[in-house]
Amino acid sequence: MFGILNIKYVFLIGSAPNISTIYKIVENQGLIPIIVTSPSQELEIKGKCTYSVFSKLDGSFYSFVLDNCNPENTLFVSLGSRWIFNKETIKIMNNNLVNFHGSRLPLDAGGGGFSWRILKKDRIDSQLVHVVNEGIDTGPIIASTTSVFPSSCKIPEDFEKFHRGKFEIFFKGFLIDLKNGVKFTLMDQVDYIGCYNPRLKTDINGWINWAWDGEGIVDFINAFDNPYNGASTTINEEIVKLKKCQLHGGEQSMHPFSAGIISRKHKGFVVVSTGGRYSIIIESVINENGFNIVNELKVGDRFYTRIKEIYESLTTRVNFGPNDQV
Secondary structure (H helix, E strand, O other): OEOOOOOOEEEEEEOOOOHHHHHHHHHHOOOEEEEEEOHHHHHHHOOOOOOEEOOOOOHHHHHHHHHHOOHHHEEEEEEOOOOOOOHHHHHHOOOOEEEEEOOOOOOOEEOOHHHHHHHHOOOEEEEEEEEOOOOOOOOOEEEEEEEEOOOOOOOHHHHHHHHHHHHHHHHHHHHHHHHOOOOEOOEOOOOOOOOEEOOOOHHHHOEOOOOOOHHHHHHHHHHOOOOOOOEEEEEOOEEEEEEEEEEEOOOOOOOHHHOOEEEEEEOOEEEEOOOOOOEEEEEEEEOOOOOEOHHHOOOOOEEEOOHHHHHHHHHOOOOOOOOOOO
16 A cells, blocks of 8 residues: 655655646645755756755765655655665655656656657557656556547657646646545556666667658657757758658659658658658758758758668667766
8 A cells, every 4th residue: 555644745856847837736735845856957947946956865865855854744756867766765765755657557667758659659648656666667556547649749749748737637636645645555567568668869869760661750750859859860961850740642652762862842841752652741851050951952862861870879778867968
């Protein structure tokens, strides 16, 4: 069972784009919010809320916890935290440490946010809170709910906006239940199904492989669209970022050798051949100076990605620690 008798404090560890809203939700429930973040996440909070910064979860952090709250009546929340919590840290928090995970577990453990969801065509939103143990997203599930993403969700910021609204409702409801003395029955995660998604960094992992079919390329470009920099490739010996892409079936089929070639140009967009039956439409081609050069491109120009970049994107494991800037 999971419950907190006479909950008084909510200790938020990490950060989130809607941290100020989360802070107010806690305050509006008559609880005391405390925020601790890492150096790499401080900029997201600065000017929004009162917070403290720690590079390590060491003795100084433990003293801070004990000086500012009573762990027995405190909910500790890992909020996009960059730390891996060890047994000692979890014990200091009286085993009241939880994590709100943005997708279904154990199907989607790990990071990568909505980029992986777009690549997998996962259209089910999940609000889930689980107990944090020494593993990564492996602790028992406390509560969860699901809903369907609207068909209008195409790129990460669309999914994030929808998910954020659902999260705020779920988070508030969870706090109300804890205040009312609800004790949740824990559900252990099974270990014979599931998938771990490693973290992604756009500039490293976001290189387009033009050997894919049109559907795969569109999903990939969308997965690194706003709020990220865009999927990378090269044209006319210049590295560019692609955004605002969609599948297009209005052209004749081409041989896979034509993949990446601009077959048609219109004001504001180009039509690009792929290795499959469909072409793609691209509206945003951002150069290294941040300008959209789609109208400067010519029919017959080819997008391409060198084997070197593709190899590095596949073989580089990205990790974001408390001192690493994303």
